[in-house]
Amino acid sequence: MKTFGYDLHLHSCLSPCADNDMTVHNIAGMAYLNGLSLIALTDHNSTANCRAFLHACACRGISGIPGMELTTAEEIHVVALFRSLAAAEACGNDLRAYRTLIENRADIFGEQLILDDEDRVVGQERHLLSNATTLSYEEAFAFCRSYDAVVYPAHVDRQSNGVIGILGSIPPFPDFSCLECRDDAVALQVSEETGHALLRLINSDAHVLWDISDDSITMTVPSADPKEPADRCFFETVGKL
Amino acid sequence: MTAGELCGRLPARPLCLPDPDVEIEGVYAGDLLSWVMGRAQAGQLWLTIMTNVNVPAVALLTGVSAVLICEGCAVDEEALAAAKQKGINLLVTDLPVYEAACSVFRLLS
Numbered sequence: 001m002k003t004f005g006y007d008l009h010l011h012s013c014l015s016p017c018a019d020n021d022m023t024v025h026n027i028a029g030m031a032y033l034n035g036l037s038l039i040a041l042t043d044h045n046s047t048a049n050c051r052a053f054l055h056a057c058a059c060r061g062i063s064g065i066p067g068m069e070l071t072t073a074e075e076i077h078v079v080a081l082f083r084s085l086a087a088a089e090a091c092g093n094d095l096r097a098y099r100t101l102i103e104n105r106a107d108i109f110g111e112q113l114i115l116d117d118e119d120r121v122v123g124q125e126r127h128l129l130s131n132a133t134t135l136s137y138e139e140a141f142a143f144c145r146s147y148d149a150v151v152y153p154a155h156v157d158r159q160s161n162g163v164i165g166i167l168g169s170i171p172p173f174p175d176f177s178c179l180e181c182r183d184d185a186v187a188l189q190v191s192e193e194t195g196h197a198l199l200r201l202i203n204s205d206a207h208v209l210w211d212i213s214d215d216s217i218t219m220t221v222p223s224a225d226p227k228e229p230a231d232r233c234f235f236e237t238v239g240k241l
Numbered sequence: 242m243t244a245g246e247l248c249g250r251l252p253a254r255p256l257c258l259p260d261p262d263v264e265i266e267g268v269y270a271g272d273l274l275s276w277v278m279g280r281a282q283a284g285q286l287w288l289t290i291m292t293n294v295n296v297p298a299v300a301l302l303t304g305v306s307a308v309l310i311c312e313g314c315a316v317d318e319e320a321l322a323a324a325k326q327k328g329i330n331l332l333v334t335d336l337p338v339y340e341a342a343c344s345v346f347r348l349l350s
Contacts, residue, residue: 071275074273075273075274075275100275100279102278102279105302108298108301108302108327109298109302130295131274131275131278132273132274132275132276159293160291160293160295
């Protein structure tokens with residue numbers, strides 16, 4: 001068994017609503033200081049900062065997962081975690097066809113900064129990232145899973161953009177192996193009601209550096225090899241659920 | 242009819258009314274913010290039950306004259322602070338959306 005601190009829902013300065021100080025190196029640095037072993041970058045409807053993020057994680061010697069927080073047509077937030085950068089980037093690129101392209105107003109929604117490996121701003125996403133795509137809740141799961149992603153509904157116990165808040169309950173399909181809640185009691189209840197074998201996650205959904213989780217929140221996963229990287233342990237575990 | 246006049250005639254209370262003299266030019270009702278973002282027209286009164294921090298942002302983007310929160314939904318502090326900062330007229334009524342829309346229609350006719 002292996003137990004480690006994690007945070008699998010983080011926004012970089014690419015997300016309009018996130019602080020511009022959420023650069024990839026600042027995120028990895030804060031996660032390192034907080035004692036985390038595994039973190040994921042999940043910007044709204046884009047994976048454009050994942051490459052730089054993985055580089056920053058490698059610099060700190062922590063495991064990074066390239067991810068995305070997709071907004072469905074019903075405005076439900078769904079987290080997708082990818083097994084490779086290539087899969088993440090392909091999914092992010094292909095999602096463009098399903099986005100509603102509204103010019104971002106940085107003065108209203110915030111800037112959407114794209115970074116290179118050294119935290120330098122190399123571009124801005126022109127269209128607003130956080131608004132709904134044309135993919136339904138069910139279609140969003142299928143779409144991300146076609147890139148072999150682990151997909152689960154985000155902040156299930158939050159009224160805005162949570163699946164229960166919007167649909168009234170969790171639909172029986174699609175199923176999922178992970179569940180993200182702020183309150184573990186809610187996660188436990190959902191897990192029992194849906195009958196899925198779930199890995200219950202408590203993620204920060206941090207938009208500012210000080211909201212990133214510390215190592216008081218951990219996951220325990222089976223692992224024969226103590227040197228096995230945390231991201232691989234995670235994917236092996238959720239793949240079996 | 243202005244936003245301030247509407248507030249007095251509907252059973253509605255102003256949470257934030259920086260521009261009471263703005264003229265109300267029609268109504269748009271909707272809760273999916275992405276949907277509202279592309280459809281509400283400047284000058285309209287926007288009826289919704291959504292109360293999160295993105296509501297003032299969408300109101301500013303679309304240029305609606307005021308937001309009328311229906312069903313007496315509680316507006317969180319972050320959203321209210323954003324409305325004040327962005328100069329958005331934010332009103333609350335206990336009426337359901339349909340009844341609020343009917344009342345506004347009668348007042349505007």
